[in-house]
Amino acid sequence: MKTLNIILKGLSLFIILNILFALLQPGIGRISAYNLIFPGRERLPFGENSAKAYNLSLFDLDAMFASHEINGSQKAADEFRVILIGDSSVWGTLLKPEETLAGQLNSAKLTACGKNMRVYNVGYPTISLTKDVLLLSRGMKYQPDLVIWMTTLEAFPLDKQVASPLVANNKDSLLRLAASFGLKVDPNDPAFVGENVWDRTLIGRQRTLADVFRLQIYGVMWAATGIDQVYSTDYQKAQTDFDADPSFHKFGSSVLDEKSLAMNALETGVKLVGNIPIVIVNEPMLISNGKNSDIRYNFFYPRWAYDQYRALMTGQSLNHRWTYVDLWDAVPANQFTNSAIHLTSLGETQLAKKITPIITAVCK
């Protein structure tokens, strides 16, 4: 009987804890050892080889931002705070934190509007404007003085918006953005990871909780080594020879139909920042001169689609009075690494030099 009593009591306690957890939904992710015991990470956590990168991909935005250095730095009166958002090119695939665009801008110790400029890397791998808006909505809590939104055509197609796992796993946050800022979100999109009551219990959330826990443990390795990804030099170079394929997503007729692009996400992002200046940058991409480069610029884009996109963005920015900068050809082809948008450290330096006057121009 004693054993049975113990088992029954243990089981009851476990069930009660699960129910309480499902009802209260405590923000476990907000509790973080980063910026407390360990230094904050210089970019959001992302990693596919945790054991070597001392990093991992998780979808709890609270935990992600809690581990970021931006969460641990009180904004000083003389700080000009810049938030950089965008895809893996901003996050800095294959680059050390100091080699990324944010890292290079910071190491230049620039001033803007009479204040010390401090740039925070809030970029995140996967290409989707909706994902950028999601991160921007969180980033706004940290009182930026300027937002720089690096983007590219691949982030625009509607079918790309929820494809990012970060977006697919944060339906509630997106629905809140939809309600507050008019972000177009289809709540019935099958790409969303559904959540029922079971998913909200301790058992249902075991993966999320384990990820948050692992992220804290990897804080030791981040603090000890400063490594947050595998900085491989043995990678396959970005493709420069292509098949004679003019296709781009589902745009079959050589017309980049605006209705199939997530312009609304871009508008939502601008609305979200309110009076804070925002600069939208068409990020540099690899312009190939290899086989069939008369048809395609690179792996992502046929020439027709990209040319139309650039014209469209110029028109849209004029219509909406957005600060828009087109840096599509700012970096030569030999400064790209394993993708048509990933830059080398030197490429980032070149880009940083182009971005610097844009930032200082904001103050005028």
Add this chain to the structure above:
Amino acid sequence: MTIVQVLIVAAAALFWGLFMRERGRLYFLLITSIIVIFWLQPALPLRGFDFWLPTATLAVIVFNWYITALEESHREKKNWVTLSILTGAVLLLNLTRFLPFDPILTPSRPPQTEILLIALAGLGFLFFFVTRLKRFNASLLSISIIGLIIFFLALKVPALAYWVSYGIRSLTHQSLTEVKGMDLRWLGFSYIAFRIIHTLRDRQMGRLPAVDLAEYVTYVIFFPAFVAGPIDRVERFIKDLRQPAAALGNDELLVAGQRLMVGLFKKFVVADALAMIALNDTNALQVRTAGWMWILLYAYAFQIYFDFSGYTDIALGTSRLLGIQLPENFSAPYQKPNLTQFWNNWHITLTQWFRAYFFNPVTRWLRSWEKPLPAPVMIALTQVATMLLIGFWHGVTWNFALWGLWHGVGLFIHNRWNDMTRVRASEWATTPFRKTALNVSGIFLTFNFVALGWIFFALSATSVSWQVFLKLFGLG
């Protein structure tokens, strides 16, 4: 072992403990253990070897039972029954190759049945031949010990393991481009060899109790202790095994369950979490400061303890469900005030094995010399040699040798220091505060000495270990 494998093994033990406790324990343990050694064997790149190695384990055990058992027991019917069970089990496991789905009980599809039949016939012939060598029985014991040590070296010396793998690949016409020493991962062989050597030595000394084949096989491959020990003694094991198993009472279930849960928590929560930050070959050269290097080293020290003692708890809890009380293997080793006590409480059964079959006999032999060596020299020799062997048990590499040497020299220094200071220390430590201070400083020094020794254990290259040492003391 994965957590799923551990839970399946524990569930099998619980099932038997709850529903079949009073019936057929020996044969339940025997058959389950046979299945488990095939099931847990990792898949190997050498074709068919993940089936052949567990089969070889059983053949080696049967052979060694034969040469250690009393002659009159050779023809006992129950032993033939056991032999039939062993052969039948191997055959049945092999026949699973014809099932229409992926293998469950073996890591890959078992080899062709006709090859197995030829191999079994060959083993039968060899066995028949050995049984004719009655007058060489005493020599067979020594030959078997040497054979096991040679096998051991072939698996543990990286260069030898490489060449063995190379030879097997050549003979079986497999690719020679990807030969690795790790090709021959014979699960549990270190433990199997040491249990068998213990029975061989005890037989030589005339101390081995009469054990039938089923008991002998079960002792050597007892499934809860197969992967990570402890290394039980056969006379203790069969005493439990022969006692009628009482029904699994609440108290017993509670104690066993508690031990199992503690083990699962230690291994799969604490140790696995610490493994993420523990010192290893990759991070050893990435750490930027001495402080963080100490943290990674301490993480390794605790990871290896929680991992190993966690497995032991799992083994003890599981075996308790089966009515077997395996010996303890750890007893708060990091809380011991000196290195000698540490080694009396760390991997206790392995240390006792070496004490019984190496340290004590060698010491006796050295003392028996007409002109015995001075005591300190004798102590240094035996302690360093014992610890070197314990190092080699883990792998015959320079780093394991250095780890053994580190502890051997440490034990010798402690022995001498203790002799020199024992009286003065007891005169000084007259108040509770002083006693505590002495104890705490001893624990601190011992733990850090052991932790520094782990550098050799955790890393595979001597040069990297040296760099870690330098970094720890701010010199690198």
